[in-house]
Amino acid sequence: MFRGKANAPLVVRPPHALAESQFTETCTRCEKCIAVCPTNIIVKGSGGFPEIDFGAGAKECELCNKCVEACQDDALNAANEPVWRWQLTLNEQACLPFQGVACRSCGEYCADSAIRFQPKIGGQFTPELILEACTGCGACIHPCPTNALQIQPAD
Template sequence: MPQKGQSNSTELYQPRSRLLSGHIDRSQFLRGDLRGRQSEIRPPWSQSESSFTELCERCNDCIEACPQKIITRGSAGFPKIDFSVAQCTFCGDCVKACEHQALGFDSDPNMAPWHLELSIEKSCLSQNGVVCRSCGDICEEAAICFKLATRGRSLPQVDQQKCNSCGACISVCPSHSISILPGTQTQAA
């Protein structure tokens, strides 16, 4: 078992193994993003990145259909999610508006909209002794709780199993310490 601050051998070689196994797309490679952590978040129920960019016509129908206005134009004009505006309500309007099948429920409407992971940075006010629980208060899934620590700090703990990646916690964070990143699972294919 690795010591604190060290990583095990599978973590060290993960980017290389992903590269060799073909799990990154060309745009990730050109950006130097071998771990896929700089990828833009696509709308919910999107196809895999390579299928999505192939099928998406950049028509803006999903952008116009989103009542929360969190779908915006990303690089090369493809839609991306901006959680700094609001949260995703998973209404499905973007999927219904997509005529090119870049977004789709497939055969299971209960399918997870995406596989993302919430990350809280060290700039979090609560981790630095300032009383703040904005993210935990707004989280309807109760995926963020706080563990008491020394010096009056409360450390936020994220239960990735409960988190539905709606992004509600991002726009309310006063220190902009929360981000949602592509998860370790593949997106809907």
């Protein structure tokens, strides 16, 4: 029985990436952005195109723009807005504080205070994402013991 094509996995491109269709048309897959990333979170992804893997390297983006400077085909372009096409998301079903377990790992690693913990009557403090404060660095992702936080392409 034909059930249709499965949805393609969400891919997070490096900072200042063009929109996905333009990015894949413009990027020559030269790997220069991969080579210059000081934290090694830019990896060779599907089709050889660069993508972000917050489980690799030092596990966060330093926001240094070295990848943009190395990109000679303008698939990554500092003039491209928004700067980040990334969005932090939280799966409350996987997040320990929402299950009554004390955990503040993500907030301890967030230098920009984009994750705040709100008191909950009779329960654990629960995280609140302050998306306006989030730089998209991903420092909060690796320390989460349940993988409740993800960086995804922004809508």
